[in-house]
Amino acid sequence: MFDGLTAETLARMQFAFTVSFHIIFPAFSIGLASYLAVLNAQWLRTRDETYYTLFEYWKKIFAVAFGMGVVSGIVMSYQFGTNWSVFSDKTGPVLGPLMAYEVLSAFFLEAGFLGIMLFGRARVGDRLHMFATAMVAFGTLMSATWILSVNSWMQTPAGYSINEVGQFVPEDWWQIVFNPSFPYRLVHMVLAAFLTTALVVGGVGALHLLRDKTDVAARRMFSMAMWMPIVVAPLQIFAGDMHGLNTLEHQPAKVMAMEGHYDSHPEGAPLILFGLPNAETKTIDYAIEIPKLSSLILKHDLNAPLAGLDTIPDEDEPPVAILFWSFRVMVGLGFAMAGLGLWSLWGRLRGQLYDSRWLHRASIAMGPMGFVAVLAGWITTEVGRQPFTVYGLLRTSDSLAPVSAPAVAASLTAFVIVYFFIFGAGTFYILRMMNKAPATRNLGLRDGPVRAAGITPAQQVDPDITDDPTPQGN
Secondary structure (H helix, E strand, O other): OOOOOOHHHHHHHHHHHHHHHHHHHHHHHHHHHHHHHHHHHHHHHHOOHHHHHHHHHHHHHHHHHHHHHHHHHHHHHHHHHHOOHHHHHHHHHHHHHHHHHHHHHHHHHHHHHHHHHHHOHHHHOHHHHHHHHHHHHHHHHHHHHHHHHHHHHHHOOOOEEEOOOOOEEEOOHHHHHOOOOHHHHHHHHHHHHHHHHHHHHHHHHHHHHHHOOOOHHHHHHHHHHHHHHHHHHHHHHHHHHHHHHHHHHHOHHHHHHHHOOOOOEOOOOOEEEEEEEEOOOOEEEEEEEEOOHHHHHHHOOOOOOEOOHHHOOHHHOOOHHHHHHHHHHHHHHHHHHHHHHHHHHHHHHOOOOOOOHHHHHHHHHHOOHHHHHHHHHHHHHHHHHOOEEEOOOEEHHHOOOOOOHHHHHHHHHHHHHHHHHHHHHHHHHHHHHHHOOOOOOHHHOOOOOOOOOOOOOOOOOOOOOOOOOOOOOO
16 A cells, blocks of 8 residues: 555654644644633633533543543654654754653643542532633643644754754753744644634534524533634634744745745735646646735735745755645635634624524534644644754754664554544544533533542442532532
Protein backbone atom coordinates (compact mmCIF):
# COMPACT_ATOMS: atom_id res chain seq x y z
CA MET A 1 0.00 0.00 0.00
CA PHE A 2 2.89 2.36 0.73
CA ASP A 3 5.26 1.10 -1.98
CA GLY A 4 7.50 3.79 -3.45
CA LEU A 5 7.16 6.20 -0.54
CA THR A 6 10.25 7.33 1.35
CA ALA A 7 10.74 7.02 5.10
CA GLU A 8 10.41 10.80 5.40
CA THR A 9 7.07 10.86 3.58
CA LEU A 10 5.74 7.95 5.63
CA ALA A 11 6.89 9.51 8.91
CA ARG A 12 5.18 12.76 7.97
CA MET A 13 2.02 10.86 7.06
CA GLN A 14 2.09 9.04 10.39
CA PHE A 15 2.47 12.23 12.41
CA ALA A 16 -0.20 13.98 10.35
CA PHE A 17 -2.58 11.06 10.89
CA THR A 18 -2.08 10.92 14.66
CA VAL A 19 -2.18 14.69 15.18
CA SER A 20 -5.39 14.91 13.12
CA PHE A 21 -7.05 12.44 15.46
CA HIS A 22 -5.64 14.15 18.54
CA ILE A 23 -6.44 17.78 17.79
CA ILE A 24 -10.20 17.27 17.56
CA PHE A 25 -10.43 16.14 21.19
CA PRO A 26 -8.54 19.06 22.82
CA ALA A 27 -10.39 21.47 20.53
CA PHE A 28 -13.62 20.09 21.98
CA SER A 29 -12.52 19.70 25.60
CA ILE A 30 -11.05 23.22 25.85
CA GLY A 31 -14.38 24.81 25.00
CA LEU A 32 -16.48 22.23 26.82
CA ALA A 33 -14.54 22.67 30.09
CA SER A 34 -15.29 26.39 30.01
CA TYR A 35 -18.92 25.67 29.15
CA LEU A 36 -19.19 23.36 32.15
CA ALA A 37 -17.74 26.05 34.40
CA VAL A 38 -20.38 28.51 33.13
CA LEU A 39 -23.19 25.98 33.63
CA ASN A 40 -22.05 25.18 37.16
CA ALA A 41 -21.68 28.85 38.06
CA GLN A 42 -25.13 29.61 36.68
CA TRP A 43 -26.65 26.78 38.68
CA LEU A 44 -25.01 28.02 41.87
CA ARG A 45 -26.17 31.56 41.16
CA THR A 46 -29.78 30.82 40.18
CA ARG A 47 -30.47 27.27 41.49
CA ASP A 48 -32.25 26.72 38.17
CA GLU A 49 -32.40 22.95 37.73
CA THR A 50 -31.98 23.25 33.97
CA TYR A 51 -28.38 24.36 34.42
CA TYR A 52 -27.75 21.43 36.76
CA THR A 53 -29.25 19.00 34.25
CA LEU A 54 -27.07 20.34 31.46
CA PHE A 55 -23.96 20.23 33.64
CA GLU A 56 -24.55 16.59 34.52
CA TYR A 57 -25.26 15.79 30.87
CA TRP A 58 -22.17 17.42 29.37
CA LYS A 59 -19.72 16.46 32.12
CA LYS A 60 -20.07 12.78 31.17
CA ILE A 61 -19.43 13.56 27.52
CA PHE A 62 -16.46 15.69 28.56
CA ALA A 63 -15.00 12.82 30.58
CA VAL A 64 -14.96 10.48 27.58
CA ALA A 65 -13.59 13.13 25.21
CA PHE A 66 -10.91 14.11 27.73
CA GLY A 67 -9.75 10.52 28.08
CA MET A 68 -9.55 10.05 24.32
CA GLY A 69 -7.55 13.25 23.99
CA VAL A 70 -5.04 12.14 26.60
CA VAL A 71 -4.48 8.75 24.98
CA SER A 72 -4.10 10.15 21.47
CA GLY A 73 -1.66 12.81 22.74
CA ILE A 74 0.62 10.29 24.43
CA VAL A 75 1.05 8.38 21.18
CA MET A 76 2.21 11.53 19.39
CA SER A 77 4.97 12.21 21.88
CA TYR A 78 6.56 8.81 21.28
CA GLN A 79 7.06 9.65 17.62
CA PHE A 80 9.55 12.35 18.57
CA GLY A 81 11.84 9.60 19.80
CA THR A 82 11.14 7.04 17.08
CA ASN A 83 10.68 8.81 13.75
CA TRP A 84 12.03 12.27 14.61
CA SER A 85 14.90 11.69 17.03
CA VAL A 86 17.23 14.10 15.20
CA PHE A 87 14.62 16.84 15.56
CA SER A 88 14.28 15.98 19.26
CA ASP A 89 18.03 16.12 19.74
CA LYS A 90 18.47 19.47 18.03
CA THR A 91 15.43 21.25 19.52
CA GLY A 92 15.24 19.43 22.87
CA PRO A 93 17.03 22.12 24.93
CA VAL A 94 14.33 24.61 23.89
CA LEU A 95 11.19 22.55 23.37
CA GLY A 96 11.76 19.94 26.08
CA PRO A 97 11.27 22.34 29.04
CA LEU A 98 8.19 23.87 27.40
CA MET A 99 6.60 20.43 27.05
CA ALA A 100 7.50 19.68 30.68
CA TYR A 101 5.87 22.93 31.80
CA GLU A 102 2.71 21.87 29.98
CA VAL A 103 2.59 18.60 31.89
CA LEU A 104 3.50 20.05 35.27
CA SER A 105 1.52 23.28 35.27
CA ALA A 106 -1.45 22.40 33.10
CA PHE A 107 -2.12 18.71 32.60
CA PHE A 108 -1.52 17.83 36.26
CA LEU A 109 -3.84 20.70 37.20
CA GLU A 110 -6.76 19.60 35.05
CA ALA A 111 -6.25 15.89 35.70
CA GLY A 112 -5.92 16.49 39.44
CA PHE A 113 -9.22 18.31 39.72
CA LEU A 114 -11.08 16.22 37.13
CA GLY A 115 -12.15 13.54 39.62
CA ILE A 116 -13.58 16.16 41.97
CA MET A 117 -15.50 17.76 39.12
CA LEU A 118 -16.91 14.45 37.92
CA PHE A 119 -17.68 12.72 41.21
CA GLY A 120 -17.12 15.07 44.12
CA ARG A 121 -20.02 17.51 44.45
CA ALA A 122 -21.77 15.59 47.23
CA ARG A 123 -18.43 14.88 48.94
CA VAL A 124 -16.74 18.31 48.91
CA GLY A 125 -19.64 20.75 48.65
CA ASP A 126 -20.65 23.22 45.99
CA ARG A 127 -17.93 25.81 46.52
CA LEU A 128 -14.97 23.46 46.30
CA HIS A 129 -16.67 21.64 43.44
CA MET A 130 -17.02 24.94 41.58
CA PHE A 131 -13.35 25.66 42.23
CA ALA A 132 -12.39 22.24 40.85
CA THR A 133 -14.52 22.81 37.76
CA ALA A 134 -12.87 26.19 37.20
CA MET A 135 -9.42 24.64 37.61
CA VAL A 136 -10.20 22.00 34.99
CA ALA A 137 -11.23 24.76 32.59
CA PHE A 138 -8.16 26.82 33.46
CA GLY A 139 -5.93 23.75 33.04
CA THR A 140 -7.21 23.09 29.54
CA LEU A 141 -6.46 26.69 28.58
CA MET A 142 -2.98 26.44 30.11
CA SER A 143 -2.33 23.24 28.16
CA ALA A 144 -3.27 25.03 24.97
CA THR A 145 -0.99 27.93 25.93
CA TRP A 146 2.13 25.78 26.35
CA ILE A 147 1.51 23.58 23.33
CA LEU A 148 0.90 26.60 21.12
CA SER A 149 4.04 28.22 22.47
CA VAL A 150 5.98 25.15 21.34
CA ASN A 151 4.37 25.11 17.92
CA SER A 152 4.69 28.86 17.48
CA TRP A 153 8.40 28.72 18.26
CA MET A 154 8.80 26.18 15.46
CA GLN A 155 7.04 28.66 13.16
CA THR A 156 8.78 31.83 14.36
CA PRO A 157 11.90 30.83 16.35
CA ALA A 158 13.31 33.45 18.72
CA GLY A 159 15.48 33.74 21.83
CA TYR A 160 17.88 30.94 20.88
CA SER A 161 21.44 30.32 19.78
CA ILE A 162 22.98 27.28 18.10
CA ASN A 163 25.80 25.49 19.93
CA GLU A 164 28.84 23.73 18.48
CA VAL A 165 26.95 20.46 17.88
CA GLY A 166 24.04 22.09 16.07
CA GLN A 167 21.52 22.18 18.91
CA PHE A 168 19.16 25.08 19.53
CA VAL A 169 19.86 26.32 23.05
CA PRO A 170 17.86 28.90 25.00
CA GLU A 171 19.16 32.43 25.42
CA ASP A 172 15.99 34.30 26.42
CA TRP A 173 13.03 32.29 27.69
CA TRP A 174 10.73 35.28 27.48
CA GLN A 175 11.38 35.56 23.74
CA ILE A 176 11.09 31.79 23.32
CA VAL A 177 7.71 31.50 25.03
CA PHE A 178 6.29 34.76 23.69
CA ASN A 179 7.71 34.42 20.20
CA PRO A 180 6.35 36.67 17.42
CA SER A 181 3.47 34.44 16.28
CA PHE A 182 2.44 33.06 19.68
CA PRO A 183 -0.19 35.66 20.75
CA TYR A 184 -1.99 35.49 17.40
CA ARG A 185 -1.88 31.70 17.26
CA LEU A 186 -3.13 31.33 20.84
CA VAL A 187 -6.11 33.65 20.38
CA HIS A 188 -6.98 32.04 17.05
CA MET A 189 -6.90 28.51 18.48
CA VAL A 190 -8.81 29.25 21.69
CA LEU A 191 -11.56 31.03 19.76
CA ALA A 192 -11.66 28.06 17.38
CA ALA A 193 -12.09 25.72 20.35
CA PHE A 194 -14.97 27.80 21.73
CA LEU A 195 -16.67 27.88 18.33
CA THR A 196 -16.16 24.15 17.85
CA THR A 197 -17.79 23.39 21.20
CA ALA A 198 -20.62 25.85 20.59
CA LEU A 199 -21.44 24.21 17.26
CA VAL A 200 -21.51 20.75 18.85
CA VAL A 201 -23.68 21.92 21.75
CA GLY A 202 -25.93 23.80 19.35
CA GLY A 203 -26.23 20.80 17.05
CA VAL A 204 -27.17 18.52 19.95
CA GLY A 205 -29.68 21.05 21.23
CA ALA A 206 -31.18 21.39 17.76
CA LEU A 207 -31.47 17.61 17.45
CA HIS A 208 -33.52 17.39 20.63
CA LEU A 209 -35.60 20.44 19.68
CA LEU A 210 -36.58 18.71 16.43
CA ARG A 211 -37.83 15.83 18.56
CA ASP A 212 -39.49 17.95 21.22
CA LYS A 213 -39.43 21.74 20.98
CA THR A 214 -40.77 22.00 24.53
CA ASP A 215 -37.67 20.30 26.01
CA VAL A 216 -36.48 22.98 28.46
CA ALA A 217 -32.89 21.72 28.68
CA ALA A 218 -32.57 21.49 24.89
CA ARG A 219 -33.93 25.02 24.52
CA ARG A 220 -31.45 26.33 27.08
CA MET A 221 -28.40 24.66 25.54
CA PHE A 222 -29.40 25.72 22.03
CA SER A 223 -29.92 29.33 23.11
CA MET A 224 -26.59 29.47 24.94
CA ALA A 225 -24.73 27.85 22.05
CA MET A 226 -26.18 30.17 19.42
CA TRP A 227 -24.84 33.24 21.20
CA MET A 228 -21.30 32.06 20.52
CA PRO A 229 -21.31 32.28 16.68
CA ILE A 230 -22.87 35.73 16.95
CA VAL A 231 -20.10 37.05 19.19
CA VAL A 232 -17.10 34.79 18.60
CA ALA A 233 -17.25 34.18 14.82
CA PRO A 234 -16.67 37.88 13.96
CA LEU A 235 -13.90 37.99 16.57
CA GLN A 236 -12.36 34.91 14.97
CA ILE A 237 -12.46 36.48 11.53
CA PHE A 238 -10.71 39.57 12.91
CA ALA A 239 -8.17 37.46 14.81
CA GLY A 240 -7.55 35.42 11.66
CA ASP A 241 -6.87 38.58 9.70
CA MET A 242 -4.36 39.76 12.31
CA HIS A 243 -2.75 36.32 12.33
CA GLY A 244 -2.48 36.46 8.55
CA LEU A 245 -0.69 39.81 8.68
CA ASN A 246 1.73 38.40 11.24
CA THR A 247 2.31 35.36 9.01
CA LEU A 248 2.99 37.61 6.04
CA GLU A 249 5.70 39.33 8.05
CA HIS A 250 7.43 36.21 9.35
CA GLN A 251 6.47 33.44 6.90
CA PRO A 252 5.78 35.12 3.57
CA ALA A 253 6.08 31.91 1.53
CA LYS A 254 3.16 30.42 3.47
CA VAL A 255 0.92 33.37 2.63
CA MET A 256 1.99 33.30 -1.02
CA ALA A 257 0.93 29.65 -1.22
CA MET A 258 -2.33 30.29 0.66
CA GLU A 259 -3.20 33.09 -1.74
CA GLY A 260 -2.08 31.14 -4.80
CA HIS A 261 0.38 33.86 -5.82
CA TYR A 262 2.92 32.06 -7.96
CA ASP A 263 3.91 35.38 -9.53
CA SER A 264 4.72 38.72 -7.93
CA HIS A 265 2.26 41.58 -8.37
CA PRO A 266 4.08 44.94 -8.31
CA GLU A 267 0.87 46.98 -8.78
CA GLY A 268 -1.63 45.22 -6.55
CA ALA A 269 -2.40 41.51 -6.18
CA PRO A 270 -5.80 39.93 -6.89
CA LEU A 271 -7.72 37.84 -4.38
CA ILE A 272 -8.11 34.42 -5.97
CA LEU A 273 -11.37 32.99 -4.72
CA PHE A 274 -11.15 29.62 -6.47
CA GLY A 275 -9.02 27.86 -9.02
CA LEU A 276 -6.86 24.82 -9.63
CA PRO A 277 -3.20 25.20 -8.60
CA ASN A 278 -0.90 23.79 -11.30
CA ALA A 279 2.51 22.90 -9.86
CA GLU A 280 4.02 22.24 -13.29
CA THR A 281 3.14 25.54 -14.92
CA LYS A 282 3.11 27.44 -11.59
CA THR A 283 -0.25 29.00 -12.33
CA ILE A 284 -3.77 28.89 -10.93
CA ASP A 285 -5.88 27.41 -13.71
CA TYR A 286 -9.49 28.58 -14.15
CA ALA A 287 -8.94 31.26 -11.50
CA ILE A 288 -11.89 33.27 -10.24
CA GLU A 289 -10.39 36.41 -8.77
CA ILE A 290 -11.14 39.94 -7.60
CA PRO A 291 -8.50 42.43 -8.81
CA LYS A 292 -6.24 44.00 -6.17
CA LEU A 293 -8.32 42.79 -3.21
CA SER A 294 -5.50 40.66 -1.80
CA SER A 295 -3.29 43.76 -1.58
CA LEU A 296 -6.11 45.60 0.19
CA ILE A 297 -6.53 42.78 2.74
CA LEU A 298 -2.83 42.14 3.37
CA LYS A 299 -1.41 45.64 2.94
CA HIS A 300 -4.54 47.81 3.31
CA ASP A 301 -3.67 49.41 -0.02
CA LEU A 302 -5.20 48.43 -3.38
CA ASN A 303 -1.97 49.14 -5.24
CA ALA A 304 0.50 47.74 -2.71
CA PRO A 305 2.99 45.32 -4.31
CA LEU A 306 2.97 41.70 -3.15
CA ALA A 307 5.80 39.28 -3.80
CA GLY A 308 5.03 35.83 -5.17
CA LEU A 309 6.58 32.39 -5.06
CA ASP A 310 8.78 33.38 -7.99
CA THR A 311 10.94 35.12 -5.36
CA ILE A 312 11.34 31.88 -3.34
CA PRO A 313 13.76 29.09 -4.31
CA ASP A 314 11.88 26.03 -5.55
CA GLU A 315 13.34 23.86 -2.81
CA ASP A 316 11.91 26.22 -0.16
CA GLU A 317 8.36 26.38 -1.53
CA PRO A 318 5.57 24.78 0.54
CA PRO A 319 3.01 22.53 -1.23
CA VAL A 320 0.72 25.10 -2.83
CA ALA A 321 -2.34 22.97 -3.66
CA ILE A 322 -2.82 21.68 -0.11
CA LEU A 323 -2.42 25.14 1.41
CA PHE A 324 -4.60 26.81 -1.20
CA TRP A 325 -7.58 24.54 -0.47
CA SER A 326 -7.19 24.03 3.27
CA PHE A 327 -7.08 27.79 3.75
CA ARG A 328 -10.28 28.25 1.76
CA VAL A 329 -12.06 25.52 3.67
CA MET A 330 -11.12 27.18 6.96
CA VAL A 331 -12.16 30.67 5.85
CA GLY A 332 -15.34 29.45 4.18
CA LEU A 333 -16.45 27.63 7.31
CA GLY A 334 -15.64 30.69 9.41
CA PHE A 335 -18.05 32.79 7.39
CA ALA A 336 -20.62 29.97 7.49
CA MET A 337 -20.43 30.03 11.30
CA ALA A 338 -20.99 33.78 11.29
CA GLY A 339 -23.94 33.25 8.96
CA LEU A 340 -25.44 30.66 11.30
CA GLY A 341 -25.06 33.12 14.16
CA LEU A 342 -26.89 35.85 12.23
CA TRP A 343 -29.64 33.39 11.28
CA SER A 344 -30.10 32.44 14.92
CA LEU A 345 -30.13 36.11 15.93
CA TRP A 346 -32.86 36.79 13.38
CA GLY A 347 -34.86 33.86 14.74
CA ARG A 348 -34.31 35.05 18.31
CA LEU A 349 -35.52 38.57 17.52
CA ARG A 350 -38.61 37.18 15.80
CA GLY A 351 -39.34 34.80 18.66
CA GLN A 352 -38.76 31.72 16.47
CA LEU A 353 -35.45 30.46 17.84
CA TYR A 354 -37.05 27.26 19.11
CA ASP A 355 -39.57 26.84 16.29
CA SER A 356 -37.48 27.26 13.12
CA ARG A 357 -36.93 23.68 11.99
CA TRP A 358 -34.67 24.76 9.12
CA LEU A 359 -32.46 26.63 11.57
CA HIS A 360 -32.30 23.49 13.68
CA ARG A 361 -31.41 21.35 10.67
CA ALA A 362 -28.71 23.81 9.66
CA SER A 363 -27.33 23.74 13.21
CA ILE A 364 -27.13 19.94 13.12
CA ALA A 365 -25.33 20.09 9.76
CA MET A 366 -22.89 22.66 11.16
CA GLY A 367 -22.32 20.62 14.33
CA PRO A 368 -19.13 18.88 13.13
CA MET A 369 -17.91 21.76 10.98
CA GLY A 370 -15.86 23.25 13.81
CA PHE A 371 -13.68 20.13 13.77
CA VAL A 372 -13.30 20.40 9.99
CA ALA A 373 -12.26 24.04 10.33
CA VAL A 374 -9.75 23.21 13.07
CA LEU A 375 -8.22 20.46 10.93
CA ALA A 376 -8.08 22.76 7.91
CA GLY A 377 -6.40 25.43 10.03
CA TRP A 378 -3.78 23.03 11.37
CA ILE A 379 -3.10 21.70 7.88
CA THR A 380 -2.58 25.28 6.71
CA THR A 381 -0.24 25.99 9.62
CA GLU A 382 1.85 22.83 9.46
CA VAL A 383 2.04 22.26 5.71
CA GLY A 384 2.81 25.95 5.26
CA ARG A 385 5.96 25.54 7.37
CA GLN A 386 7.37 22.93 4.99
CA PRO A 387 10.02 22.07 3.97
CA PHE A 388 11.17 23.01 7.50
CA THR A 389 10.43 21.74 10.98
CA VAL A 390 11.98 24.89 12.50
CA TYR A 391 11.09 27.52 9.95
CA GLY A 392 14.04 28.58 7.85
CA LEU A 393 16.56 26.81 10.08
CA LEU A 394 16.01 23.04 10.26
CA ARG A 395 14.71 21.11 7.28
CA THR A 396 12.27 18.25 7.66
CA SER A 397 14.63 15.98 5.73
CA ASP A 398 17.35 16.74 8.29
CA SER A 399 15.04 16.05 11.25
CA LEU A 400 14.29 12.42 10.47
CA ALA A 401 15.61 9.53 12.54
CA PRO A 402 17.62 6.81 10.74
CA VAL A 403 14.56 4.63 10.14
CA SER A 404 13.67 2.48 7.16
CA ALA A 405 10.59 2.99 5.04
CA PRO A 406 9.19 -0.55 5.64
CA ALA A 407 9.42 -0.06 9.42
CA VAL A 408 7.56 3.24 9.30
CA ALA A 409 5.01 1.79 6.87
CA ALA A 410 4.31 -1.09 9.27
CA SER A 411 3.77 1.21 12.25
CA LEU A 412 1.62 3.56 10.16
CA THR A 413 -0.58 0.64 9.10
CA ALA A 414 -0.91 -0.43 12.73
CA PHE A 415 -1.83 3.12 13.76
CA VAL A 416 -4.52 3.35 11.09
CA ILE A 417 -6.13 0.06 12.13
CA VAL A 418 -5.96 0.65 15.89
CA TYR A 419 -7.01 4.31 15.71
CA PHE A 420 -10.06 3.67 13.59
CA PHE A 421 -11.11 0.81 15.86
CA ILE A 422 -10.51 2.48 19.25
CA PHE A 423 -11.29 6.09 18.48
CA GLY A 424 -14.06 5.12 16.12
CA ALA A 425 -15.69 3.21 18.96
CA GLY A 426 -15.11 6.12 21.36
CA THR A 427 -16.61 8.63 18.95
CA PHE A 428 -19.60 6.34 18.36
CA TYR A 429 -20.11 6.12 22.12
CA ILE A 430 -20.01 9.92 22.47
CA LEU A 431 -22.57 10.25 19.68
CA ARG A 432 -24.79 7.72 21.45
CA MET A 433 -24.66 9.81 24.62
CA MET A 434 -25.45 12.97 22.67
CA ASN A 435 -28.41 11.19 21.07
CA LYS A 436 -30.03 10.81 24.49
CA ALA A 437 -32.13 13.63 25.88
CA PRO A 438 -30.40 15.87 28.46
CA ALA A 439 -32.70 14.68 31.24
CA THR A 440 -31.72 11.03 30.64
CA ARG A 441 -30.41 9.62 33.90
CA ASN A 442 -26.69 8.78 33.76
CA LEU A 443 -26.61 8.39 29.94
CA GLY A 444 -25.96 4.71 30.57
CA LEU A 445 -22.93 5.44 32.78
CA ARG A 446 -22.31 4.82 36.46
CA ASP A 447 -22.28 8.08 38.36
CA GLY A 448 -19.30 7.28 40.58
CA PRO A 449 -15.87 5.68 40.45
CA VAL A 450 -15.66 1.91 40.53
CA ARG A 451 -12.66 0.09 42.02
CA ALA A 452 -10.62 -1.51 39.22
CA ALA A 453 -8.18 -3.60 41.27
CA GLY A 454 -7.20 -4.59 44.77
CA ILE A 455 -8.34 -7.02 47.39
CA THR A 456 -11.08 -4.84 48.89
CA PRO A 457 -14.43 -5.60 47.24
CA ALA A 458 -15.84 -2.74 45.21
CA GLN A 459 -18.81 -0.87 46.56
CA GLN A 460 -21.97 -2.02 44.86
CA VAL A 461 -23.44 0.93 43.03
CA ASP A 462 -27.00 1.04 41.84
CA PRO A 463 -26.83 2.65 38.37
CA ASP A 464 -30.19 4.31 38.98
CA ILE A 465 -28.87 6.14 42.03
CA THR A 466 -26.98 9.39 41.55
CA ASP A 467 -25.98 12.29 43.72
CA ASP A 468 -28.88 14.27 45.04
CA PRO A 469 -29.90 16.46 42.06
CA THR A 470 -30.40 19.37 44.41
CA PRO A 471 -27.46 19.16 46.80
CA GLN A 472 -27.41 21.76 49.53
CA GLY A 473 -23.63 22.25 49.41
CA ASN A 474 -21.97 24.81 51.59
